[in-house]
Amino acid sequence: MAEVPLRVLIVDDEAPARRRLRELLDDCASALPLAVVGEAQNGREAVELLQSIPVDLVLTDIHMPDMDGLELARHVLKVPHTPLVVFTTAFHEHALQAFEVNAVDYLVKPVRVQRLLSALQKVPKLRPLTPEKLSELPQSARRFLSVTERSRVVLVPVEEVVYLKAELRYITIRTAQREHLLEESLTRLEQEFGNRFVRIHRNCLVSRDFVRGFERRVSDDGDAHWEVLLNGVTETLPVSRRQQFVVREVGRELAA
Protein backbone atom coordinates (compact mmCIF):
# COMPACT_ATOMS: atom_id res chain seq x y z
CA MET A 1 0.00 0.00 0.00
CA ALA A 2 2.72 2.43 1.01
CA GLU A 3 4.65 1.71 -2.15
CA VAL A 4 1.92 2.89 -4.49
CA PRO A 5 3.07 6.36 -5.48
CA LEU A 6 0.71 9.27 -5.14
CA ARG A 7 -0.10 10.55 -8.63
CA VAL A 8 -0.08 14.34 -8.70
CA LEU A 9 -1.30 16.81 -11.33
CA ILE A 10 0.01 20.40 -11.13
CA VAL A 11 -2.29 23.16 -12.39
CA ASP A 12 -1.05 26.75 -12.52
CA ASP A 13 -1.05 29.41 -15.22
CA GLU A 14 2.43 30.61 -14.28
CA ALA A 15 5.29 28.48 -15.56
CA PRO A 16 7.65 29.44 -12.69
CA ALA A 17 5.03 28.43 -10.15
CA ARG A 18 4.63 25.02 -11.81
CA ARG A 19 8.39 24.56 -11.91
CA ARG A 20 8.71 25.50 -8.25
CA LEU A 21 6.01 23.07 -7.23
CA ARG A 22 7.68 20.31 -9.23
CA GLU A 23 10.98 20.99 -7.46
CA LEU A 24 9.29 20.85 -4.10
CA LEU A 25 7.47 17.64 -4.97
CA ASP A 26 10.80 16.12 -6.01
CA ASP A 27 12.12 17.07 -2.59
CA CYS A 28 9.16 15.35 -0.96
CA ALA A 29 9.57 12.21 -3.05
CA SER A 30 12.22 10.81 -0.72
CA ALA A 31 9.86 10.96 2.24
CA LEU A 32 6.72 9.91 0.44
CA PRO A 33 6.37 7.96 -2.79
CA LEU A 34 4.84 10.23 -5.37
CA ALA A 35 4.93 10.97 -9.08
CA VAL A 36 4.06 14.15 -10.94
CA VAL A 37 1.99 12.76 -13.80
CA GLY A 38 1.20 16.00 -15.57
CA GLU A 39 1.00 19.78 -15.68
CA ALA A 40 -1.80 21.99 -16.91
CA GLN A 41 -2.01 25.74 -17.46
CA ASN A 42 -5.63 26.13 -16.50
CA GLY A 43 -8.67 24.24 -15.34
CA ARG A 44 -9.80 23.37 -18.82
CA GLU A 45 -6.50 21.70 -19.70
CA ALA A 46 -6.59 19.90 -16.39
CA VAL A 47 -10.02 18.42 -17.09
CA GLU A 48 -8.75 17.23 -20.48
CA LEU A 49 -5.72 15.61 -18.87
CA LEU A 50 -7.80 13.92 -16.21
CA GLN A 51 -9.66 12.05 -18.97
CA SER A 52 -6.56 10.16 -19.98
CA ILE A 53 -4.33 10.00 -16.91
CA PRO A 54 -5.46 8.61 -13.56
CA VAL A 55 -4.62 11.15 -10.87
CA ASP A 56 -4.93 10.96 -7.09
CA LEU A 57 -4.28 14.58 -6.23
CA VAL A 58 -4.74 17.84 -8.12
CA LEU A 59 -2.67 20.78 -6.85
CA THR A 60 -4.32 23.79 -8.41
CA ASP A 61 -3.88 27.53 -8.37
CA ILE A 62 -7.06 29.55 -7.99
CA HIS A 63 -6.77 32.54 -10.32
CA MET A 64 -6.26 31.30 -13.85
CA PRO A 65 -7.57 32.40 -17.21
CA ASP A 66 -10.17 30.30 -19.02
CA MET A 67 -11.16 28.16 -16.05
CA ASP A 68 -10.14 28.98 -12.49
CA GLY A 69 -9.30 26.54 -9.72
CA LEU A 70 -12.65 26.72 -7.97
CA GLU A 71 -14.51 25.85 -11.15
CA LEU A 72 -12.04 23.06 -11.84
CA ALA A 73 -12.87 21.60 -8.43
CA ARG A 74 -16.53 21.42 -9.43
CA HIS A 75 -15.89 19.63 -12.71
CA VAL A 76 -13.38 17.27 -11.12
CA LEU A 77 -16.25 15.76 -9.15
CA LYS A 78 -17.58 14.22 -12.36
CA VAL A 79 -14.31 12.54 -13.27
CA PRO A 80 -14.36 8.79 -12.65
CA HIS A 81 -11.96 7.91 -9.83
CA THR A 82 -12.38 11.45 -8.50
CA PRO A 83 -9.03 12.94 -7.46
CA LEU A 84 -8.64 15.09 -4.38
CA VAL A 85 -8.11 18.79 -4.87
CA VAL A 86 -5.72 20.96 -2.87
CA PHE A 87 -5.65 24.64 -3.72
CA THR A 88 -2.49 26.71 -3.93
CA THR A 89 -2.84 30.46 -3.76
CA ALA A 90 -0.56 33.47 -3.50
CA PHE A 91 -2.28 34.91 -0.49
CA HIS A 92 -4.90 34.08 2.06
CA GLU A 93 -8.33 34.29 0.64
CA HIS A 94 -11.42 34.51 2.69
CA ALA A 95 -13.14 32.16 0.34
CA LEU A 96 -10.77 29.40 1.30
CA GLN A 97 -11.04 29.75 5.02
CA ALA A 98 -14.18 27.69 4.77
CA PHE A 99 -12.01 24.82 3.58
CA GLU A 100 -9.71 24.95 6.52
CA VAL A 101 -12.48 24.03 8.89
CA ASN A 102 -13.75 21.41 6.50
CA ALA A 103 -10.38 19.63 6.63
CA VAL A 104 -9.73 20.11 2.95
CA ASP A 105 -6.35 21.68 2.55
CA TYR A 106 -5.00 24.68 0.81
CA LEU A 107 -1.45 25.91 0.48
CA VAL A 108 -0.20 29.47 0.43
CA LYS A 109 2.49 30.26 -2.12
CA PRO A 110 5.44 30.38 -1.64
CA VAL A 111 5.05 26.93 -0.12
CA ARG A 112 7.63 25.50 2.25
CA VAL A 113 8.63 21.96 1.58
CA GLN A 114 7.64 20.86 5.10
CA ARG A 115 4.21 22.38 4.66
CA LEU A 116 3.75 20.64 1.32
CA LEU A 117 4.89 17.34 2.77
CA SER A 118 2.46 17.52 5.66
CA ALA A 119 -0.34 18.34 3.24
CA LEU A 120 0.60 15.34 1.11
CA GLN A 121 0.69 13.08 4.13
CA LYS A 122 -2.84 14.13 5.00
CA VAL A 123 -4.14 13.28 1.55
CA PRO A 124 -5.16 9.66 2.26
CA LYS A 125 -7.36 10.91 5.08
CA LEU A 126 -9.07 13.59 3.00
CA ARG A 127 -12.44 13.09 1.39
CA PRO A 128 -13.39 14.52 -1.95
CA LEU A 129 -15.22 17.79 -1.85
CA THR A 130 -18.95 17.58 -2.15
CA PRO A 131 -20.95 19.77 -4.50
CA GLU A 132 -22.72 21.17 -1.45
CA LYS A 133 -19.46 22.25 0.14
CA LEU A 134 -18.29 23.81 -3.09
CA SER A 135 -21.51 25.68 -3.53
CA GLU A 136 -20.91 27.36 -0.17
CA LEU A 137 -18.04 29.25 -1.73
CA PRO A 138 -18.77 32.72 -2.96
CA GLN A 139 -17.75 32.12 -6.53
CA SER A 140 -18.56 33.57 -9.85
CA ALA A 141 -20.59 31.80 -12.49
CA ARG A 142 -18.97 28.84 -14.21
CA ARG A 143 -17.60 29.25 -17.69
CA PHE A 144 -18.39 25.67 -18.60
CA LEU A 145 -21.09 23.15 -17.94
CA SER A 146 -19.77 19.65 -17.55
CA VAL A 147 -21.66 16.55 -18.61
CA THR A 148 -20.64 12.94 -18.40
CA GLU A 149 -20.91 11.06 -21.67
CA ARG A 150 -19.71 7.47 -21.94
CA SER A 151 -17.69 7.95 -18.74
CA ARG A 152 -15.95 10.98 -20.18
CA VAL A 153 -16.39 14.52 -18.88
CA VAL A 154 -17.37 16.87 -21.67
CA LEU A 155 -17.06 20.62 -21.09
CA VAL A 156 -19.64 22.79 -22.80
CA PRO A 157 -18.69 26.50 -22.84
CA VAL A 158 -21.59 28.47 -21.40
CA GLU A 159 -21.39 31.04 -24.21
CA GLU A 160 -22.14 28.31 -26.74
CA VAL A 161 -25.35 27.27 -25.03
CA VAL A 162 -28.44 28.30 -27.04
CA TYR A 163 -31.01 27.10 -24.54
CA LEU A 164 -31.53 24.86 -21.51
CA LYS A 165 -34.68 22.82 -21.33
CA ALA A 166 -35.83 20.73 -18.38
CA GLU A 167 -37.19 17.32 -19.31
CA LEU A 168 -38.06 14.78 -16.64
CA ARG A 169 -34.96 14.34 -14.49
CA TYR A 170 -32.56 15.94 -16.92
CA ILE A 171 -31.81 19.23 -18.53
CA THR A 172 -31.14 19.28 -22.24
CA ILE A 173 -28.30 21.62 -23.17
CA ARG A 174 -28.69 22.76 -26.75
CA THR A 175 -25.70 24.17 -28.60
CA ALA A 176 -25.59 25.00 -32.29
CA GLN A 177 -23.94 21.62 -32.90
CA ARG A 178 -25.69 19.14 -30.65
CA GLU A 179 -27.50 18.31 -27.43
CA HIS A 180 -26.16 17.18 -24.04
CA LEU A 181 -27.90 15.91 -20.95
CA LEU A 182 -27.17 17.60 -17.65
CA GLU A 183 -28.23 16.58 -14.17
CA GLU A 184 -28.82 19.89 -12.44
CA SER A 185 -31.68 22.13 -11.43
CA LEU A 186 -32.93 24.76 -13.84
CA THR A 187 -33.62 27.20 -11.04
CA ARG A 188 -30.03 26.89 -9.78
CA LEU A 189 -28.71 27.49 -13.27
CA GLU A 190 -30.93 30.50 -13.64
CA GLN A 191 -29.57 31.93 -10.39
CA GLU A 192 -25.98 31.17 -11.27
CA PHE A 193 -25.98 32.69 -14.74
CA GLY A 194 -28.25 35.60 -13.95
CA ASN A 195 -28.65 37.81 -16.93
CA ARG A 196 -27.20 35.53 -19.60
CA PHE A 197 -30.34 33.45 -19.84
CA VAL A 198 -33.94 34.49 -19.84
CA ARG A 199 -36.78 32.23 -18.70
CA ILE A 200 -39.41 31.91 -21.38
CA HIS A 201 -41.25 28.94 -19.96
CA ARG A 202 -41.48 27.02 -16.70
CA ASN A 203 -39.08 24.48 -18.18
CA CYS A 204 -36.90 26.59 -20.45
CA LEU A 205 -34.05 29.14 -20.25
CA VAL A 206 -32.87 30.81 -23.47
CA SER A 207 -29.55 32.58 -23.98
CA ARG A 208 -30.13 36.21 -24.82
CA ASP A 209 -27.16 36.08 -27.21
CA PHE A 210 -29.01 33.65 -29.47
CA VAL A 211 -32.47 35.23 -29.60
CA ARG A 212 -33.19 36.35 -33.17
CA GLY A 213 -36.75 37.46 -32.71
CA PHE A 214 -40.31 36.50 -31.75
CA GLU A 215 -43.20 35.29 -33.82
CA ARG A 216 -46.91 35.35 -33.00
CA ARG A 217 -48.57 31.99 -33.74
CA VAL A 218 -52.23 31.17 -33.69
CA SER A 219 -53.15 27.53 -33.23
CA ASP A 220 -56.21 25.90 -34.83
CA ASP A 221 -58.37 26.41 -31.77
CA GLY A 222 -57.75 30.15 -31.90
CA ASP A 223 -55.24 30.41 -29.00
CA ALA A 224 -52.35 32.74 -29.79
CA HIS A 225 -48.88 32.61 -28.27
CA TRP A 226 -45.32 33.79 -28.95
CA GLU A 227 -42.51 31.62 -30.31
CA VAL A 228 -38.81 32.49 -29.85
CA LEU A 229 -36.74 32.41 -33.05
CA LEU A 230 -33.13 31.44 -32.48
CA ASN A 231 -29.80 31.86 -34.21
CA GLY A 232 -27.87 28.68 -34.95
CA VAL A 233 -30.77 26.25 -34.52
CA THR A 234 -33.88 25.73 -36.61
CA GLU A 235 -36.39 24.83 -33.90
CA THR A 236 -38.43 27.51 -32.18
CA LEU A 237 -39.52 27.59 -28.54
CA PRO A 238 -42.88 28.63 -27.12
CA VAL A 239 -43.15 31.47 -24.60
CA SER A 240 -45.59 30.65 -21.82
CA ARG A 241 -48.44 32.99 -21.01
CA ARG A 242 -46.87 33.82 -17.63
CA GLN A 243 -43.55 34.79 -19.18
CA GLN A 244 -45.03 36.87 -21.99
CA PHE A 245 -43.47 40.05 -20.60
CA VAL A 246 -40.04 38.84 -21.75
CA VAL A 247 -41.12 39.28 -25.37
CA ARG A 248 -41.34 43.00 -24.82
CA GLU A 249 -38.22 43.12 -22.63
CA VAL A 250 -35.94 41.14 -24.92
CA GLY A 251 -37.52 42.69 -27.99
CA ARG A 252 -36.48 46.10 -26.74
CA GLU A 253 -32.91 44.86 -26.29
CA LEU A 254 -32.91 43.48 -29.82
CA ALA A 255 -34.13 46.75 -31.21
CA ALA A 256 -31.45 48.71 -29.36
Added chain:
Amino acid sequence: MRSIIRHNGSAPTLPDLRNLGTTVRILLAVNGAAMLAAFVRETRWEVLPAAVVETAGAVAPALILALALLWAAAPWIARQPYRVGAIAIAGIAFGATLAGHALGSFIAPRADDSLLRELGFALLVVAGLLYYFQLRARALSPAIVEARLQALQARIRPHFLFNSINGVLSLIRSDPRRAEEALHDLADLFRVLMRDNRDLAPLADEVQLCRQYLDLEKLRLGERLIVDWNVKSMPEDALVPPLVLQPLLENAVYHGIEPSPVPATLTINIFLSRGEVHAIMRNPYRDDGGRHHRGNRMAIANIRERLALHFDAEAALESRVTKDSYEVHIRMPYRNVAPPKARDARDAQAPGNVVDLSAERAKPRARTSIPTPGGRPWLKSRSVS
Protein backbone atom coordinates in the same frame (compact mmCIF):
# COMPACT_ATOMS: atom_id res chain seq x y z
CA MET B 1 -10.15 65.66 -4.34
CA ARG B 2 -11.83 68.86 -3.37
CA SER B 3 -11.48 68.02 0.27
CA ILE B 4 -7.74 67.75 -0.01
CA ILE B 5 -7.42 71.07 -1.71
CA ARG B 6 -9.63 72.59 0.91
CA HIS B 7 -7.16 71.40 3.50
CA ASN B 8 -4.26 73.19 1.98
CA GLY B 9 -4.34 76.00 4.43
CA SER B 10 -5.12 79.09 2.49
CA ALA B 11 -8.89 78.67 2.61
CA PRO B 12 -10.03 79.41 6.16
CA THR B 13 -12.24 76.85 7.79
CA LEU B 14 -14.54 77.14 10.76
CA PRO B 15 -13.99 74.82 13.72
CA ASP B 16 -16.26 71.87 14.36
CA LEU B 17 -18.62 73.39 16.89
CA ARG B 18 -19.77 70.04 18.22
CA ASN B 19 -16.27 68.87 18.95
CA LEU B 20 -15.51 68.62 22.68
CA GLY B 21 -12.06 70.10 22.07
CA THR B 22 -13.63 73.17 20.50
CA THR B 23 -16.03 73.61 23.39
CA VAL B 24 -13.28 73.29 25.99
CA ARG B 25 -11.12 75.79 24.14
CA ILE B 26 -13.99 78.29 24.00
CA LEU B 27 -14.71 77.85 27.72
CA LEU B 28 -11.09 78.33 28.67
CA ALA B 29 -10.63 81.33 26.39
CA VAL B 30 -13.75 83.16 27.59
CA ASN B 31 -13.02 82.57 31.26
CA GLY B 32 -9.40 83.53 30.72
CA ALA B 33 -10.44 86.75 29.05
CA ALA B 34 -12.92 87.51 31.83
CA MET B 35 -10.23 86.94 34.41
CA LEU B 36 -7.91 89.24 32.54
CA ALA B 37 -10.61 91.89 32.36
CA ALA B 38 -11.21 91.69 36.11
CA PHE B 39 -7.48 91.90 36.70
CA VAL B 40 -7.20 95.05 34.65
CA ARG B 41 -10.27 96.72 36.10
CA GLU B 42 -9.70 96.02 39.78
CA THR B 43 -6.78 97.84 41.30
CA ARG B 44 -7.26 96.75 44.90
CA TRP B 45 -5.36 93.53 45.52
CA GLU B 46 -7.45 92.38 48.45
CA VAL B 47 -10.72 92.24 46.53
CA LEU B 48 -9.21 90.88 43.30
CA PRO B 49 -10.18 87.20 43.89
CA ALA B 50 -13.76 88.21 44.57
CA ALA B 51 -13.79 90.39 41.43
CA VAL B 52 -12.49 87.52 39.30
CA VAL B 53 -15.18 85.20 40.57
CA GLU B 54 -17.79 87.86 40.06
CA THR B 55 -16.78 88.49 36.43
CA ALA B 56 -16.65 84.79 35.69
CA GLY B 57 -20.12 84.48 37.18
CA ALA B 58 -21.32 87.38 35.08
CA VAL B 59 -20.15 85.85 31.79
CA ALA B 60 -21.27 82.31 32.67
CA PRO B 61 -24.97 82.54 31.65
CA ALA B 62 -24.13 84.16 28.33
CA LEU B 63 -21.31 81.70 27.72
CA ILE B 64 -23.40 78.62 28.40
CA LEU B 65 -26.23 79.95 26.27
CA ALA B 66 -23.81 80.75 23.43
CA LEU B 67 -22.28 77.29 23.54
CA ALA B 68 -25.70 75.64 23.45
CA LEU B 69 -26.79 77.77 20.50
CA LEU B 70 -23.54 77.08 18.66
CA TRP B 71 -23.97 73.38 19.24
CA ALA B 72 -27.50 73.51 17.88
CA ALA B 73 -26.57 75.60 14.87
CA ALA B 74 -23.34 73.68 14.13
CA PRO B 75 -24.61 71.64 11.15
CA TRP B 76 -26.04 74.71 9.49
CA ILE B 77 -22.94 76.80 10.14
CA ALA B 78 -20.69 74.08 8.76
CA ARG B 79 -22.49 74.31 5.42
CA GLN B 80 -22.00 78.06 5.10
CA PRO B 81 -19.08 79.85 3.50
CA TYR B 82 -16.53 81.06 6.01
CA ARG B 83 -17.73 84.65 6.09
CA VAL B 84 -21.40 83.79 6.63
CA GLY B 85 -20.45 81.26 9.31
CA ALA B 86 -18.26 83.76 11.14
CA ILE B 87 -21.03 86.38 11.10
CA ALA B 88 -23.50 83.81 12.39
CA ILE B 89 -21.17 82.90 15.25
CA ALA B 90 -20.71 86.56 16.15
CA GLY B 91 -24.49 87.00 16.00
CA ILE B 92 -25.00 84.10 18.38
CA ALA B 93 -22.40 85.55 20.74
CA PHE B 94 -24.15 88.94 20.66
CA GLY B 95 -27.56 87.40 21.24
CA ALA B 96 -26.27 85.35 24.14
CA THR B 97 -24.58 88.43 25.61
CA LEU B 98 -27.83 90.40 25.38
CA ALA B 99 -29.75 87.60 27.04
CA GLY B 100 -27.09 87.23 29.71
CA HIS B 101 -27.20 90.97 30.33
CA ALA B 102 -30.97 90.97 30.66
CA LEU B 103 -30.80 88.04 33.04
CA GLY B 104 -28.04 89.68 35.06
CA SER B 105 -29.85 92.98 35.48
CA PHE B 106 -33.00 91.10 36.45
CA ILE B 107 -31.40 88.90 39.11
CA ALA B 108 -28.65 91.07 40.51
CA PRO B 109 -28.49 94.57 39.09
CA ARG B 110 -25.04 96.07 39.37
CA ALA B 111 -24.00 99.64 39.46
CA ASP B 112 -21.44 99.50 36.74
CA ASP B 113 -23.03 97.24 34.17
CA SER B 114 -22.69 98.48 30.62
CA LEU B 115 -24.24 96.57 27.76
CA LEU B 116 -21.97 98.20 25.23
CA ARG B 117 -18.85 97.08 27.06
CA GLU B 118 -20.14 93.53 27.32
CA LEU B 119 -20.88 93.44 23.60
CA GLY B 120 -17.40 94.74 22.87
CA PHE B 121 -15.99 91.99 25.08
CA ALA B 122 -18.03 89.37 23.17
CA LEU B 123 -16.83 90.69 19.80
CA LEU B 124 -13.19 90.61 20.89
CA VAL B 125 -13.50 87.07 22.19
CA VAL B 126 -15.21 85.82 19.00
CA ALA B 127 -12.61 87.47 16.75
CA GLY B 128 -9.73 86.16 18.83
CA LEU B 129 -11.12 82.63 18.90
CA LEU B 130 -11.84 82.50 15.19
CA TYR B 131 -8.32 83.65 14.43
CA TYR B 132 -6.91 81.03 16.78
CA PHE B 133 -8.97 78.21 15.25
CA GLN B 134 -7.92 79.19 11.78
CA LEU B 135 -4.25 79.17 12.71
CA ARG B 136 -4.70 75.79 14.32
CA ALA B 137 -6.44 74.29 11.28
CA ARG B 138 -3.70 75.62 9.07
CA ALA B 139 -1.03 74.04 11.22
CA LEU B 140 -2.72 70.65 11.35
CA SER B 141 -4.13 70.07 7.90
CA PRO B 142 -0.90 69.33 6.01
CA ALA B 143 -0.22 66.59 8.51
CA ILE B 144 -3.57 65.01 7.71
CA VAL B 145 -2.92 65.18 3.99
CA GLU B 146 0.52 63.73 4.45
CA ALA B 147 -0.74 60.84 6.51
CA ARG B 148 -3.37 60.03 3.91
CA LEU B 149 -0.87 60.22 1.14
CA GLN B 150 1.52 57.84 2.82
CA ALA B 151 -1.26 55.41 3.59
CA LEU B 152 -2.49 55.44 0.03
CA GLN B 153 0.93 54.89 -1.38
CA ALA B 154 1.81 51.89 0.69
CA ARG B 155 -0.64 49.78 -1.27
CA ILE B 156 0.68 47.11 -3.53
CA ARG B 157 -1.16 43.94 -4.21
CA PRO B 158 0.01 41.13 -1.94
CA HIS B 159 -0.91 38.94 -4.88
CA PHE B 160 1.94 40.49 -6.88
CA LEU B 161 4.49 40.34 -4.08
CA PHE B 162 3.98 36.70 -3.21
CA ASN B 163 3.70 35.53 -6.78
CA SER B 164 6.94 37.35 -7.57
CA ILE B 165 8.76 35.82 -4.62
CA ASN B 166 7.48 32.45 -5.74
CA GLY B 167 8.76 33.20 -9.22
CA VAL B 168 12.20 34.05 -7.86
CA LEU B 169 12.24 30.88 -5.77
CA SER B 170 11.56 28.87 -8.90
CA LEU B 171 14.68 30.32 -10.54
CA ILE B 172 17.17 29.84 -7.74
CA ARG B 173 18.09 26.27 -8.62
CA SER B 174 17.86 26.45 -12.39
CA ASP B 175 18.93 29.99 -13.21
CA PRO B 176 20.58 31.64 -10.21
CA ARG B 177 21.73 34.68 -12.20
CA ARG B 178 18.25 35.50 -13.32
CA ALA B 179 17.04 35.01 -9.78
CA GLU B 180 19.60 37.57 -8.60
CA GLU B 181 18.45 39.99 -11.25
CA ALA B 182 14.83 39.54 -10.24
CA LEU B 183 15.59 40.05 -6.55
CA HIS B 184 17.40 43.28 -7.38
CA ASP B 185 14.37 44.46 -9.35
CA LEU B 186 12.14 43.58 -6.45
CA ALA B 187 14.40 45.44 -4.03
CA ASP B 188 14.42 48.53 -6.24
CA LEU B 189 10.68 48.45 -6.56
CA PHE B 190 10.14 48.22 -2.84
CA ARG B 191 12.74 50.87 -2.15
CA VAL B 192 10.65 53.27 -4.18
CA LEU B 193 7.39 52.05 -2.68
CA MET B 194 8.61 52.56 0.85
CA ARG B 195 10.56 55.75 0.58
CA ASP B 196 9.20 59.18 1.25
CA ASN B 197 7.39 59.88 -1.97
CA ARG B 198 6.17 63.39 -1.44
CA ASP B 199 8.50 65.12 -3.84
CA LEU B 200 8.28 65.06 -7.58
CA ALA B 201 10.80 62.86 -9.37
CA PRO B 202 12.07 62.74 -12.96
CA LEU B 203 9.90 60.90 -15.43
CA ALA B 204 12.89 58.81 -16.51
CA ASP B 205 13.05 57.34 -13.00
CA GLU B 206 9.39 56.43 -13.07
CA VAL B 207 9.77 54.78 -16.46
CA GLN B 208 12.80 52.86 -15.23
CA LEU B 209 10.77 51.64 -12.27
CA CYS B 210 7.96 50.58 -14.59
CA ARG B 211 10.42 48.59 -16.69
CA GLN B 212 11.72 46.78 -13.64
CA TYR B 213 8.21 46.08 -12.50
CA LEU B 214 7.23 44.70 -15.89
CA ASP B 215 10.41 42.57 -15.97
CA LEU B 216 9.21 40.95 -12.79
CA GLU B 217 5.78 40.35 -14.27
CA LYS B 218 7.41 38.94 -17.38
CA LEU B 219 9.21 36.46 -15.18
CA ARG B 220 5.87 35.09 -14.02
CA LEU B 221 3.82 35.48 -17.13
CA GLY B 222 6.41 34.75 -19.79
CA GLU B 223 5.21 35.20 -23.33
CA ARG B 224 1.67 35.95 -22.15
CA LEU B 225 2.78 39.52 -21.47
CA ILE B 226 3.81 41.68 -24.42
CA VAL B 227 4.82 45.24 -23.65
CA ASP B 228 4.83 47.90 -26.34
CA TRP B 229 6.83 50.93 -25.16
CA ASN B 230 6.53 54.16 -27.14
CA VAL B 231 8.58 56.56 -25.06
CA LYS B 232 11.26 57.76 -27.48
CA SER B 233 10.01 61.32 -27.44
CA MET B 234 9.18 61.52 -23.78
CA PRO B 235 10.70 64.40 -21.79
CA GLU B 236 12.97 62.46 -19.45
CA ASP B 237 13.50 65.37 -17.10
CA ALA B 238 9.84 66.17 -16.60
CA LEU B 239 9.00 66.09 -12.92
CA VAL B 240 6.11 63.81 -12.05
CA PRO B 241 4.68 62.43 -8.82
CA PRO B 242 6.48 59.18 -7.98
CA LEU B 243 4.44 56.04 -8.62
CA VAL B 244 2.12 57.81 -10.99
CA LEU B 245 2.43 55.14 -13.69
CA GLN B 246 3.46 51.92 -11.95
CA PRO B 247 0.16 51.30 -10.12
CA LEU B 248 -1.68 51.72 -13.41
CA LEU B 249 0.54 49.14 -15.08
CA GLU B 250 -0.06 46.83 -12.16
CA ASN B 251 -3.78 47.18 -12.73
CA ALA B 252 -3.35 46.64 -16.44
CA VAL B 253 -1.52 43.38 -15.82
CA TYR B 254 -3.99 42.24 -13.20
CA HIS B 255 -7.14 43.02 -15.14
CA GLY B 256 -5.95 42.82 -18.72
CA ILE B 257 -3.12 40.31 -19.02
CA GLU B 258 -3.58 37.74 -16.29
CA PRO B 259 -7.19 36.81 -17.14
CA SER B 260 -6.39 36.51 -20.83
CA PRO B 261 -5.97 32.96 -22.14
CA VAL B 262 -3.97 34.25 -25.12
CA PRO B 263 -0.86 36.49 -25.11
CA ALA B 264 -1.92 40.11 -24.61
CA THR B 265 -0.26 43.44 -25.31
CA LEU B 266 0.15 46.31 -22.91
CA THR B 267 0.77 49.60 -24.74
CA ILE B 268 2.49 52.57 -23.12
CA ASN B 269 2.79 55.91 -24.90
CA ILE B 270 4.52 58.86 -23.25
CA PHE B 271 5.13 62.10 -25.10
CA LEU B 272 5.31 65.85 -24.81
CA SER B 273 2.71 67.98 -26.50
CA ARG B 274 2.18 71.73 -26.15
CA GLY B 275 4.01 71.95 -22.88
CA GLU B 276 2.16 69.01 -21.39
CA VAL B 277 3.34 65.51 -20.62
CA HIS B 278 0.92 62.85 -21.79
CA ALA B 279 1.01 59.24 -20.66
CA ILE B 280 -1.43 56.80 -22.23
CA MET B 281 -1.67 53.18 -21.15
CA ARG B 282 -3.87 50.67 -22.88
CA ASN B 283 -4.59 47.03 -22.16
CA PRO B 284 -7.02 44.51 -23.59
CA TYR B 285 -9.89 44.00 -21.27
CA ARG B 286 -12.89 41.85 -21.16
CA ASP B 287 -15.63 42.28 -18.71
CA ASP B 288 -16.01 39.11 -16.73
CA GLY B 289 -18.77 40.24 -14.48
CA GLY B 290 -16.89 42.90 -12.55
CA ARG B 291 -14.74 40.43 -10.69
CA HIS B 292 -12.38 42.82 -8.94
CA HIS B 293 -12.64 46.41 -9.89
CA ARG B 294 -12.37 47.94 -6.48
CA GLY B 295 -8.60 47.83 -6.55
CA ASN B 296 -8.56 49.62 -9.85
CA ARG B 297 -10.88 52.36 -8.70
CA MET B 298 -8.76 52.86 -5.60
CA ALA B 299 -5.55 53.21 -7.56
CA ILE B 300 -7.16 55.66 -9.96
CA ALA B 301 -8.58 57.76 -7.13
CA ASN B 302 -5.22 57.76 -5.37
CA ILE B 303 -3.36 58.94 -8.45
CA ARG B 304 -5.97 61.59 -9.18
CA GLU B 305 -5.60 62.87 -5.64
CA ARG B 306 -1.85 63.07 -5.88
CA LEU B 307 -2.00 64.77 -9.27
CA ALA B 308 -4.35 67.34 -7.76
CA LEU B 309 -2.01 67.90 -4.84
CA HIS B 310 1.00 68.47 -7.04
CA PHE B 311 -0.51 70.18 -10.05
CA ASP B 312 -4.01 71.14 -8.98
CA ALA B 313 -6.23 71.66 -12.01
CA GLU B 314 -3.34 71.58 -14.47
CA ALA B 315 -3.23 67.79 -14.48
CA ALA B 316 -5.95 65.29 -15.28
CA LEU B 317 -6.51 61.57 -15.41
CA GLU B 318 -9.13 60.03 -17.63
CA SER B 319 -9.99 56.40 -18.04
CA ARG B 320 -11.97 54.93 -20.88
CA VAL B 321 -13.48 51.52 -21.40
CA THR B 322 -14.14 50.40 -24.93
CA LYS B 323 -15.58 47.11 -26.04
CA ASP B 324 -12.35 45.18 -25.63
CA SER B 325 -9.80 47.57 -24.18
CA TYR B 326 -9.18 49.78 -21.21
CA GLU B 327 -7.26 53.03 -21.49
CA VAL B 328 -5.91 55.51 -18.99
CA HIS B 329 -4.75 58.93 -20.12
CA ILE B 330 -2.74 61.17 -17.80
CA ARG B 331 -1.99 64.76 -18.65
CA MET B 332 0.49 66.75 -16.57
CA PRO B 333 2.18 70.12 -16.99
CA TYR B 334 5.76 69.84 -18.18
CA ARG B 335 7.95 71.03 -15.35
CA ASN B 336 11.62 70.47 -14.98
CA VAL B 337 13.87 72.04 -12.47
CA ALA B 338 16.06 74.23 -14.46
CA PRO B 339 18.49 76.49 -12.61
CA PRO B 340 17.42 80.15 -12.83
CA LYS B 341 19.92 80.77 -15.62
CA ALA B 342 18.55 78.07 -17.84
CA ARG B 343 15.03 79.08 -17.12
CA ASP B 344 15.78 82.59 -18.36
CA ALA B 345 17.27 81.16 -21.49
CA ARG B 346 14.25 79.03 -22.12
CA ASP B 347 11.89 81.89 -21.59
CA ALA B 348 13.80 83.87 -24.15
CA GLN B 349 13.37 81.21 -26.79
CA ALA B 350 10.43 79.97 -28.68
CA PRO B 351 8.03 77.89 -26.64
CA GLY B 352 8.46 74.17 -26.90
CA ASN B 353 12.17 74.48 -27.50
CA VAL B 354 13.65 72.48 -24.71
CA VAL B 355 16.92 73.91 -23.59
CA ASP B 356 19.57 72.09 -21.66
CA LEU B 357 17.89 68.76 -21.85
CA SER B 358 21.21 67.07 -22.43
CA ALA B 359 22.77 68.91 -19.56
CA GLU B 360 19.88 67.92 -17.35
CA ARG B 361 20.24 64.34 -18.34
CA ALA B 362 23.97 64.31 -17.77
CA LYS B 363 23.53 65.39 -14.21
CA PRO B 364 23.10 62.69 -11.61
CA ARG B 365 19.43 62.14 -11.16
CA ALA B 366 18.57 63.60 -7.85
CA ARG B 367 15.05 63.78 -6.62
CA THR B 368 14.12 67.35 -6.93
CA SER B 369 11.31 69.41 -5.68
CA ILE B 370 9.68 72.52 -6.99
CA PRO B 371 11.12 75.44 -5.10
CA THR B 372 8.08 77.04 -3.57
CA PRO B 373 8.07 79.24 -0.52
CA GLY B 374 6.98 77.60 2.67
CA GLY B 375 9.13 74.51 2.37
CA ARG B 376 6.30 72.20 1.32
CA PRO B 377 6.96 71.80 -2.34
CA TRP B 378 4.46 68.99 -2.68
CA LEU B 379 1.72 71.05 -1.21
CA LYS B 380 1.24 74.12 -3.26
CA SER B 381 -0.85 76.75 -1.65
CA ARG B 382 -3.66 77.75 -3.85
CA SER B 383 -6.82 79.45 -2.87
CA VAL B 384 -10.04 77.86 -3.84
CA SER B 385 -12.80 80.14 -4.84
